[in-house]
Amino acid sequence: MPELPEVETIVRDLAATLPGAKIKAFKLLYAGAINVSLAQWRRRVVGQKIIKVWRRGKQLIFDLAGGEHIVIHLKMTGQLIWRHPSTSLRAGRKQKIIVGGHPIIGVGQSLPNKFTRAIFYFTDGSQLFFNDIRKFGWLKIAAADELAVSFGRLGQEPLSPQFTGKKLQELLDTKARSKIKTALLDQTKIAGIGNIYADEALWLSRIKPSRLVGQVRTKDWSALAKAIKQVLRLSIKHRGTSFSDYRDASGAKGNFIAKLKVYGRGGQSCPRCGRPLSKTKLAGRGTHWCNHCQK
DNA sequence: CACTTGACCTGTCCGC
DNA sequence: TGCGGACAGGTCAAGT
Numbered sequence: 001m002p003e004l005p006e007v008e009t010i011v012r013d014l015a016a017t018l019p020g021a022k023i024k025a026f027k028l029l030y031a032g033a034i035n036v037s038l039a040q041w042r043r044r045v046v047g048q049k050i051i052k053v054w055r056r057g058k059q060l061i062f063d064l065a066g067g068e069h070i071v072i073h074l075k076m077t078g079q080l081i082w083r084h085p086s087t088s089l090r091a092g093r094k095q096k097i098i099v100g101g102h103p104i105i106g107v108g109q110s111l112p113n114k115f116t117r118a119i120f121y122f123t124d125g126s127q128l129f130f131n132d133i134r135k136f137g138w139l140k141i142a143a144a145d146e147l148a149v150s151f152g153r154l155g156q157e158p159l160s161p162q163f164t165g166k167k168l169q170e171l172l173d174t175k176a177r178s179k180i181k182t183a184l185l186d187q188t189k190i191a192g193i194g195n196i197y198a199d200e201a202l203w204l205s206r207i208k209p210s211r212l213v214g215q216v217r218t219k220d221w222s223a224l225a226k227a228i229k230q231v232l233r234l235s236i237k238h239r240g241t242s243f244s245d246y247r248d249a250s251g252a253k254g255n256f257i258a259k260l261k262v263y264g265r266g267g268q269s270c271p272r273c274g275r276p277l278s279k280t281k282l283a284g285r286g287t288h289w290c291n292h293c294q295k
Numbered sequence: 296c297a298c299t300t301g302a303c304c305t306g307t308c309c310g311c
Numbered sequence: 312t313g314c315g316g317a318c319a320g321g322t323c324a325a326g327t
Contacts, residue, residue, distance in 0.1 A: 077305080244306090283299090
C-alpha cells in the first residue's frame, strides 16, 4: 500500500502529536507483527518517550529518548491510526465513536478492529493502532547501529536536493539491460517509489515502462527525475492515494486517486492523447501505460 | 549473474 | 448462491 507520499502523510500527522508522548503500555494482537519477544519488546519500549517521528523511504521511525528506534513498515495494507479521548487529529472531521465503552473522537470506524495487530497506549490517554489486513507489515525495535546498517542499504531519497537527472542516471544506468520500471522499484537505488508512482512518473516523462535502461537518454533521465519529484510532491499535497486500504493517521482516505493518470486505468483513455491505456504485468506487478505517447 | 516465480496473508471481484 | 482463480500499494528467498 503505502509508498513514499502515503508514509510521508502519516509521518507529518504523527509528528504533530507524538513527540513528547510517553508509552504507558503496549498490546500485541498478532505475534508476527514484532521482531522480538513481547517481553523484550515491552522491556525496551514501555516507559520510553517518543522524541521524533520521521521517514526513510517507505519506513517510519519513532526515535526514543533512550536512544533506540521503533521502525515500522506498512507494506501493502498497514495503517497507523492515532486517537485521543478528547481531540481529533484533523479539525473539522470530528466524529464521536465508542472504544471499549468510552466515547472518543476520531474519523471512521471504531478501533480496535479485527485487523488491529498492535496498540500503543500513551500516558496522556491517546492511543496508536497498528492495523494490517494482510499481516505483511511489521514493527521493529532497533538500536542506533542496527538502524544505520539497515538504512545504509537503502537508496537515494527522491525528494532530496541531490536527486537530479544526473544522479538518477548514475544510480540506475549500471544495469543497461534491465527495464526502467524494474529499476525504479529497486529500493537500494531509490527509496520510496512503489508501483503506483513508478507508473505515474513514467507516464509523465513519456517513457514506456519496458524501455531498457540503456535506451534512456540524458534528457529522459532529467525528465524522469523531474516527474518523480512532481508526482510525489503533488500526491503528498493531496494526502496520498487510497486505492483501497490506505488511511492517514486520523483514519481518513487520501485524495490523490482522482489525480492518477494511468494507475488503475487500463482500458480507459489516455489523459494526454485519448487513446486507450494498456495494462500488463511487468516485474511481477500490474503495469499501466500509454502505448502511443510513451516511447 | 540476472531475471522470474513463489511465498508470505487476507480480502474483493469476476466468470462460470 | 457457491466456488475457483486472479489480483491487490511490498519485499524476500528460491528456482531457472
